[in-house]
Amino acid sequence: MIQALVFDFDGLIIDTETPWYYAFQQVYQRYGFELPLSVYAQCIGTTFHDFNPYANLAEQAGVDVEVITRECKTAHAALMERIELRAGVQDYLKEAKRLNLKVGIASSSEYAWIEPLLKKNDIFHYFDTIQTADVVAKVKPDPELYVKALAALEVEGSQAISFEDSLNGFTAAKAAGLNCVVVPNEVTRHLPFAEHDLMLTSMSDMPLAEVIVKLSGSTA
Template sequence: MIQAVVFDLDGILIDSEPVWEEVRRAYVDRNGGQWQPDSQSRLMGMSTSEWARYLSGDLGVGKDPAVVAEEVIAEMGRRYEVDLPLMPGAVDTVYRMGDGYRRALASSSPRSLIDRVLDSAELTQAFEVTISTEEVARGKPEPDVYLAIADRLRLGPEACIAVEDSSNGLRSASAAGMAVIAIPHPSYPPQFDALALADLTLDNLSELTMERISSVPERD
């Protein structure tokens, strides 16, 4: 029986993927690098250290990855101060899930941005556990962050259901042994094979109800 709902942050609770793309693309261009056609899809789900190394090395920025991470995260923080792009119904959905399930959050965003978003949205107290991929060995699509969530909740992964949008996120949650609900972002749709891992696909957060969750078959 599902006991906990584990939310992704970027692309699920906040419409931040366009902001991440704009900020990182401009940063790469400004620092003499070359953005690639598949860069955004590859970046979605990477931990901070992973995407900083990718920008520094693969995309040719050339700065120390720690400096890359610091400068990009600072710019993201400034963007969020001006306009926090919450998804429609995000706050209501998170609190509504609390009527029947424990709630957690597994995000590839750095801890500083997770805390900023949850504080601004008044969601800090809604989540029993929040983990950034900064805090585990490997980012998505590896299962580390979802396994860490289940461990912190003292639940088996099969007792949790993840809500994800990206290819790497769907792969991560499925590899951890969780049931998976996909809410694809229309501008950044997941790859077909990743979407096929989802137990349920919804169009938006308003469709995420306790009845829909209870209809998802249990995983062994």
């Protein structure tokens, strides 16, 4: 029986990922370079270990990485001014509480980034645990964030549903044994999500209760 939900944050609750890609694109093009989505996808939902878009452009353009970082963050901040919760997110959170489900976040981002955005959008109070990059040795695709979330919520992987938008997050959730609903955004919808349990274009596609029935065969 499903007892808990664990949400990713960036790109899933609030689509910060698409503005980041557009911000990087703007700055890359300003210097006469392109950033293919297939290349950028390597760092979606994880660290810059495999691909660092700041360092990559700085090296190509012969510019100090601090200058590139500042320009990209300025472009991203401007794009973020128009960003709201993704469709259906608040409905799922309200329904989860009505069904007495435990609710958590497992995010590769830092807590200092996530907390203000949760509070700004008045959804901080829905979460029973928030596991972030600050508390683990390895972020996604490593399953440690999800393992910690399950432990904090006191449930097994089979009793929880994860909601993810990125391939790295999906890989982490499946490795930790959770049921996984993929809700891709504009920059992740073309990624190869193999063996997902369910895929939605947004959480407004299907009521949470129906998702639970599809994944468990019973109501919460």
